[in-house]
Amino acid sequence: MKGNEAIAISAIRNGCDGYFGYPITPQSEVMETLMEEKPWETTGMVVLQAESETSSINMLYGGASCGKKVMTSSSSPGLSLMCEGLSYLAGAELPCVVVNVVRGGPGLGTIQPGQGDYFQACKGGGHGDYKMVVLAPSSAQEMYDFVDLGFDLAFKYLNPVMILADGVVGQMMEKVELKPMKSRWSDEYIKSTFKWATTGKTPDRKQNVITSLALDAAVHERLNHKLQLKYKKMQQEDVRFETFMCEDAEHVIVAYGCMARICENTVELARAEGIKLGLLRPITLFPFPTEEINRLVPQLKTMMSVELSAGQMVEDVRLAVNGRVPVNFFGRLGGIVPSPEEVFEAFKKEIK
Amino acid sequence: MDLKDIIKPENRVYAKTPVLTENVMHYCPGCSHGTVHKIIAEVIEEMGIQEKTIGISPVGCSVFAYNYVDIDWQQAAHGRAPALATATKRLLPDKYVFTYQGDGDLASIGTAEIMHACNRGENIVVIFINNAIYGMTGGQMAPTTLIGMKTSTSPYGRTEELHGKPLKITELIAQLEGTCYVSRQSVQSAAAARKTKRAIRKAFENSAMSKGTSFVEVVSACNSGWKLSPVKANEWMVENMFPQYPLGDIKDR
Numbered sequence: 001m002k003g004n005e006a007i008a009i010s011a012i013r014n015g016c017d018g019y020f021g022y023p024i025t026p027q028s029e030v031m032e033t034l035m036e037e038k039p040w041e042t043t044g045m046v047v048l049q050a051e052s053e054t055s056s057i058n059m060l061y062g063g064a065s066c067g068k069k070v071m072t073s074s075s076s077p078g079l080s081l082m083c084e085g086l087s088y089l090a091g092a093e094l095p096c097v098v099v100n101v102v103r104g105g106p107g108l109g110t111i112q113p114g115q116g117d118y119f120q121a122c123k124g125g126g127h128g129d130y131k132m133v134v135l136a137p138s139s140a141q142e143m144y145d146f147v148d149l150g151f152d153l154a155f156k157y158l159n160p161v162m163i164l165a166d167g168v169v170g171q172m173m174e175k176v177e178l179k180p181m182k183s184r185w186s187d188e189y190i191k192s193t194f195k196w197a198t199t200g201k202t203p204d205r206k207q208n209v210i211t212s213l214a215l216d217a218a219v220h221e222r223l224n225h226k227l228q229l230k231y232k233k234m235q236q237e238d239v240r241f242e243t244f245m246c247e248d249a250e251h252v253i254v255a256y257g258c259m260a261r262i263c264e265n266t267v268e269l270a271r272a273e274g275i276k277l278g279l280l281r282p283i284t285l286f287p288f289p290t291e292e293i294n295r296l297v298p299q300l301k302t303m304m305s306v307e308l309s310a311g312q313m314v315e316d317v318r319l320a321v322n323g324r325v326p327v328n329f330f331g332r333l334g335g336i337v338p339s340p341e342e343v344f345e346a347f348k349k350e351i352k
Numbered sequence: 353m354d355l356k357d358i359i360k361p362e363n364r365v366y367a368k369t370p371v372l373t374e375n376v377m378h379y380c381p382g383c384s385h386g387t388v389h390k391i392i393a394e395v396i397e398e399m400g401i402q403e404k405t406i407g408i409s410p411v412g413c414s415v416f417a418y419n420y421v422d423i424d425w426q427q428a429a430h431g432r433a434p435a436l437a438t439a440t441k442r443l444l445p446d447k448y449v450f451t452y453q454g455d456g457d458l459a460s461i462g463t464a465e466i467m468h469a470c471n472r473g474e475n476i477v478v479i480f481i482n483n484a485i486y487g488m489t490g491g492q493m494a495p496t497t498l499i500g501m502k503t504s505t506s507p508y509g510r511t512e513e514l515h516g517k518p519l520k521i522t523e524l525i526a527q528l529e530g531t532c533y534v535s536r537q538s539v540q541s542a543a544a545a546r547k548t549k550r551a552i553r554k555a556f557e558n559s560a561m562s563k564g565t566s567f568v569e570v571v572s573a574c575n576s577g578w579k580l581s582p583v584k585a586n587e588w589m590v591e592n593m594f595p596q597y598p599l600g601d602i603k604d605r
Contacts, residue, residue, distance in 0.1 A: 018443055046442045051468035055435040058428065058465070062408070062436030065426040068443045088429045187444075198424035198440070200403045200447060209418045211427035 003143040004170045007073060007099055007163075008033035010147035011045070015184040017068035018046040020059035022078060025111040026167040027101035030073040043184055053078040057085030057098070064094035065210040067190040067197030069151050073099035075167075076117050077108060079125070086160055087126030090227070091212025095154035097147060098132075099163040101170035104308075104335040112335020113167030115257060118312035121164045122286045129224060131231040133161045133238060134285040136256040140174035142283075148182070153238060157230055164285060166308065168258035168337060231287075240283035241292055245271065249278030251351060252296055254317050255306040256282050258337065263306055265340035266347065277347070285313065293320035302351055304328040306343055308335075326350075369397040375419045382582025384572030385413060387539040388481060389420050391549045392452075395556055396423065405448040406440055408433040412454040413487040431462025434469035437476045448559050450477035456486045459495040459521040466525070473530025473564035477555040480522065480567065482597065483574035491577040495519040498596055503577070518596060522569045526603040532564035534603040538571045538594070540586040551601075563605075571597050 001009065008030045011019055021031045031049060039045035050056040056072045063070035074082065079100045089096060100121065104114035119125075121134045133153045135146045143165060150161040191199045201207045214220040242260075245267055246252060255263040260281040270277035280296070282289050293303070302325055305314035314329045321327050330346040332338045338346075371393035379385045396405050402423055409417040411430035418425035428436045433451035441449040458466050458480050469476065485503055486492040492505040496518050500509040510518075526534040533555055537548035548570055555566030571593050575585030 018439060020439060046439075048438070048442065050435070051464055054432070055438075055465055055468065058432035058435035059439035061428070061432070062426060062439035063443050065436070066406075066440055066443050070439065070443075084429055085432070092427075198406050198426055199444070200406065201422065201424045202403050207418070207422050208424045209427065210425070211418070213415060213427055 001140060001176050002029055002171060002173050003137070003140040003165060004029035004101065005033045006140045006144040006176050007147060008037065009178070010144040011071060012037055012039045012043060013178060013181045014148040014151065015043070015069060015182040016045055016071055016147070016151070017184055018048070018059075018063045018070040019072065020048050020050050020056040020063070020070065021072045022050050022053045022056050022074065024075045024078045026103060026113070026170050027073050027075050027099065030099065045184070053081040054085065057082040057089070060096045060098070061085060061089055061092070061094060064089065064096045065198045067194035067199065069185070071097040071099070071147070073101065075101045075103050076105050076114070079117060079120065083120070083126035086132065087128050087130060088212050089160045090130035090132065091128065092210050093158040094160070094210065095151070095158050096160050097150040097154055097163065098160055099165065102164065102166045104333065110335040111167070113258060113308060113337060114335060115166055115259065115308035116310070116312065117164065118285065118307070118309060121162050122288070122316070130227060131234070131286055132159060133157065133234055133287070135161065135163050136283060136285050137163060137165050137169055138257050138260045138281065139169065140172060140176050143169060144176050144178070148179070157234060159230065164257070166257045167335070235287040238284060239287045239289050239291065241289040242281045242283060243292070244279040244281070246278035246280060246296060248276055249296070249299065250276040250301045251304070251347070252278045252280050252300055253304050253306055253343075253347070254280045254282065254313065256285060256313065259306050259308060262338065262340050263343055266343040269340055269344045270347070288316045288320070290316070290320040293317065297321055297324050300325050302326045302328060304330060304347055304350060307331045308337065309333070369393045371397045371402055371422050373420055373422045377420055378416060379413065380576045382573060382575040382585055383413070384483065384539050384570065385481065387545055388479065388548070388570050388572070389417060391539070391545060391552055392479065393421050395549065395553045396421070399553070399556060401448050401556070404446065405450070406444070408436045408440070408449070408451040410451070410453040410457040412457050414452055414454060414481065415488070417452050431457050431460070432465055433457070434462065434465040434474070434476070434478070438469050438472070438474050441474055441476050448477070448556055450479060450556070452479045453481070454487070455480070455482045455484060455494045455496040459519050463521070466521075467528070470525050470565045470567065471528045471530045475559050475562050476565055477552075477559055478565065478567045479552065480569040481572050482569050483572040483577065484518070484593065485574050485577040487574050487577050495521070498592060520597070522567065522602060525567050530564050531567055531603060532605050533558050533566040533601070535567070535601045536569040536571060536597060536599050538589070538599055540573065540589060569597070571599065
C-alpha cells in the first residue's frame with residue numbers, strides 16, 4: 001500500500017478515536033482511505049473533514065482534552081496554519097499525532113516532495129518555548145508503525161508528536177506488515193487513567209480545566225520549567241536512529257526520510273570505490289541523535305548532511321560536531337530528488 | 353420574633369447555586385458576564401447535568417469562566433471554541449457541550465469555526481456575548497461595534513466607509529440549516545435575565561434531543577469599555593444596541 005494509506009489503516013488498527021483533517025496534496029489519500037474504510041461502523045472511530053487546518057488542529061485540542069487518541073494529517077502550507085494550535089496543545093500538555101507529508105515551499109511552493117519543514121517541526125513553528133517529538137519515517141512500513149509509536153510517545157509525554165514524512169514516502173507503494181489490532185480505550189479506562197481529562201466533573205473530584213494560560217509570571221515560569229524538563233527527558237529516553245556501515249567509516253552522511261533510502265545506495269557506490277562511507281539516519285529529528293554523532297566524530301574525517309532543503313538539519317549536525325571535523329552539505333530544492341550518483345558526485349567534490 | 357427565628361433554611365427564598373464556585377469574579381461591576389455565568393450555572397443545576405456538561409471558554413474577559421462555573425472546561429485559542437466543541441461532542445456524544453464566546457472571538461477571528469460548526473448542525477450550545485467591544489484588550493473596536501461608537505481603535509467613532517456596518521452574525525447563523533434554535537436576549541433587568549434563562553435552558557434541552565446547534569446571543573453591557581457607569585451603560589444599551597440588535601427568538605424549530 002501507499003505510505004499515506006498505511007497511515008490511515010494504522011490509525012484504525014491502533015485504536016485511534018478520531019481523525020480530523022483537511023484535503024491537501026500530497027497526503028489526501030489519508031482521509032480518502034479513512035472515509036472509504038468507514039471505521040465508525042467498526043471500531044467507532046470518528047472521521048471528520050474540517051473546514052480548514054486551523055479547525056482540524058483545534059478539533060484535536062478538543063478531542064485530546066477528553067483523553068482521546070486523536071490525529072490529523074496535512075502537508076506544509078496546512079502545517080503553517082496548524083502552528084497556532086500546536087503551540088496551544090504543547091502549552092496545555094495535550095497528546096496527539098500530527099502527520100506532515102512535506103512538499104516544497106515556501107508559500108504554495110510545489111506538490112513535489114521536500115524536507116524544508118525541518119525547522120518548523122523541530123525548532124518550534126508556533127510561538128513560545130515548546131518542542132515536539134518528531135518521527136521521520138523512510139518507508140511505508142514506518143508510516144504504519146509510527147502512528148502507534150506516535151500515540152505511545154504522545155501519551156507518555158502528554159505532548160504532540162509529529163510524523164514528518166515527505167511526498168516520496170507518502171506516495172511510495174510498498175509491502176506493509178499489519179501488526180495485531182489494538183482496540184480503542186473505553187471511557188472508563190480513560191476516566192481512571194487520565195485524571196486530567198474533561199470527562200465530566202463528578203462529585204468525587206475537582207473540576208478539570210485544560211488551559212495553557214497562566215497570567216502570574218512566577219506560575220508561568222514554573223510551567224515552562226516543567227515543559228523544559230519534559231523535553232530533556234525526551235532527549236534522554238527517546239532518541240532513535242539507524243546506522244549503515246558506520247563501524248569503520250571515515251566519512252558519514254546524515255540523511256532522513258526518503259533521502260536516507262537514496263543515500264544508502266550512495267554508501268554502496270562509495271564502498272565499491274574503496275571509500276569508507278557510512279550513513280546515519282535519524283529516526284527522531286527531535287530529540288536529535290547528538291550523542292551518536294559525538295561517538296562517531298573521533299573516527300571521522302568529514303560528515304555531510306543531505307536534505308531536500310537549503311540546509312536545515314545540517315545545523316543540528318554542526319552543533320553536535322562542534323567544529324571537530326568539517327560538516328558539508330548537499331541539498332536539492334523545488335521538489336527535485338537527487339539520485340544516489342548525484343549525491344556521490346557532490347560528496348566526492350567536498351572531500352577532494 | 354427574633355431575627356434568628358427567621359433565618360432558617362426552610363425560609364430561604366434564594367441561594368447561590370452550588371454550580372457557581374466561591375471565587376470572587378474578576379469582572380467589572382456592571383458587566384453582564386457575571387449574570388450570564390449565574391444563569392448557565394443555574395440551568396446546569398436545575399437540569400442536573402453538572403457531571404455531563406463540558407464548557408469551552410474563549411479568549412477575552414471570559415477566558416476565566418472556568419474559575420466560576422464548577423464543571424470541566426477546555427480553554428480554546430481565540431475564535432476556535434466551536435472546533436473544540438465539535439470534537440468533544442462527537443467523541444463524547446452523551447455529554448452537554450457548550451461554547452461561551454464574545455463578539456471578537458465569535459464574530460471576528462472565529463467566523464469560519466462558528467459558521468461551519470453551526471452548518472454541520474453540531475449538537476452543541478453556543479452562548480454569544482455581544483457587547484460591541486473588545487473588553488480584555490482595553491476597549492478596541494469589534495465587528496459588532498455600532499456606527500459612530502468611539503473605541504480605542506475608532507477614536508473618532510466607527511464609520512461605514514472605513515469599517516463597514518456592524519456585523520449581524522446572529523441573523524447569518526439563523527440562515528444555516530444546521531441550527532435549530534437562534535435567539536437574542538439580554539440581562540439588564542430581572543425580567544430580561546429570566547427570558548435569557550428560558551432561552552439557555554431550551555438550548556441545553558435541544559442538545560439532548562440532538563436537534564442541531566442552539567445559539568443564544570446575549571446583548572451585553574461593557575460599562576468599562578463604553579466608559580459609562582453601570583446604570584448609564586444599561587440605559588445606553590437599551591437605547592442604542594437594541595435597535596441594531598433586536599431581542600427575541602429569530603428561529604425555533
